[in-house]
Amino acid sequence: MLCDQLSSRERWDALIRGDSLDRVPCLQFMLGHTAVVNGKPIAKAYDDAATSLSCQRNAMELYGHDGLVMHGWANSGGAEFGGEIEFPYRKYTGAPMMKRNPVQSEADAWALKVPEDFLSVGTIPVALEFSRLQNELGMPVTIQVGSPLTWAGSVCGEERLMLWIMKKPELVHHVLGIITDFILKKAEYWVKTFGAERLMAFDLCIETNKLYSPKQFETFAFPYLREIHDQLTAAGVAIFLTHICGEQNKNLPFWSQLSYGKRGMISVGKEVALSAASAAFPDCVIMGNVDPVIVQEGSPEDVLALCKASIEEGKVHPGGYALMTGCEVPPQAPPVNVGQMVPACREFGRY
Amino acid sequence: MLDEATILERLSRAVMDGDEDAATQAANDAVGAGMDPQRAIMEGLAAGMAEMGRLYEEGECYVPELMVSSEALYAGLAILRPLVVQSASGAIDRGVAVIGAVQGDIHDIGKNLVKMMLEVSGLAVHDLGRDVEMDAFIDECMKVKADLLCLSALMTTTIIAIKDYLPVFKAKLPGTKIMIGGAPLNQRLADEWGADGYGENAMEAARVAIRLLEG
Incomplete structure (x- = not known):
């Protein structure tokens, strides 16, 4: 067994500063899985800030990951605008899901407003408590800031949103504008409360080219993402972590135009080659792209082989590279499979 | 005219x-x-x-x-x-299908597209919707004498429901072909778990369905 020369904290700090590293870091976005390995219901990773943070820190230590600890999920937004959400307590559920979208009609959409008491709506209280705990522990304080189009699916329902994109584009722009205002209002509070220099803003974005055309991405996703990234960068937020979920190769030219503060961290799925991500984001850390389905359904040997391939492709990236799954670690992934990732970094990721 | x-x-x-x-x-x-x-x-x-x-x-x-x-x-x-009068004019009647997004899964865009493609391909489709209890698939297939059962899942947690229940479906629905689909799934998993078919997208799903029912 090869020994590490840096602690996880030192490796994270070096990655963020762009300093040299002893080996490829291993970062993971995992919430539900951390609850499972702590013997808690998956829902606790989402609806209970203290338990979520504790589970994530325990799992990080168990596996030897160098990060990430954060609270959020892709299908956010609906609950904050008055929708009904179900947390994953039932069998086979793995993440919060919308039971009723707040927007059911065009009239609902036109009437959509940023909630006055925005700190008390939906899951904002849990997110805020999570950030307070991160701050007390001296950790990076995370805040989910996107993407507005992904959130619009949660607010309106995906099918309704898609039909409106074709038939009522002005209505979709109205909804996206309100969601963007909400995200910026929330971010402004986070900046004021914790300080911009302490924040790591993150996007979870599912606008894949299996769903949307690059033109639709350019029209309905990109302008709002740019507004958020520009405003937060101007406010002094230094770190952005953006998960570009799924098949988004045709969207990369737009993603690469966004501002990512002093340190952008780009996570890609198995559908986007790390070499393509490297070319699109030469100055950002890139992360990925081990197939999470293999991490759940494959053997430890399968996982190790995928990690090796990712590390060999990613470690030459000049902006820095971290091994990660191509999406959230599946909640029910066998721990022995998840446990292959740090040893892979030690064996194949030496600098 | x-x-x-x-x-x-x-x-x-x-x-x-x-x-x-x-x-x-x-x-x-x-x-x-x-x-x-x-x-x-x-x-x-x-x-x-x-x-x-x-x-x-x-x-x-x-x-x-x-x-x-x-x-x-x-x-x-x-x-x-x-x-359309089924008995006259050569109406296409390729069989009866039951479809739904499995327990715990509310993603149904793909499922709805598959349903549409099956319907235009000449199948009578019974759509159970989304977040469907697994036993409800069995009940419906028996009730309508389904030739085909189509299971959709878009999450890593809900594909486990398919894996868990495929042996049950095979045992209780011997005359029903079973197809699976959804972003985390693939042909390899379909084969490993014993599904009769897999469709990467709605169009392929319809082609596979017709092949299964005519095969």
């Missing part, structure tokens, strides 16, 4: 344009011209949807475009389908 070729072209074009009003008008014209409604469906509406499916597979159109096309398709079907 419009000739049949023109009406078929208008039905097909209305679907491709996602134009519900044009689909309704063309369907009414088909009725007025005394066309065989099943032919108007298959060679007009379904042909337009098949072309949209081809464009999707080639990356020339995307799901929002398919959505508006499906609305036009259903507008035309609402007029023509009640006129």
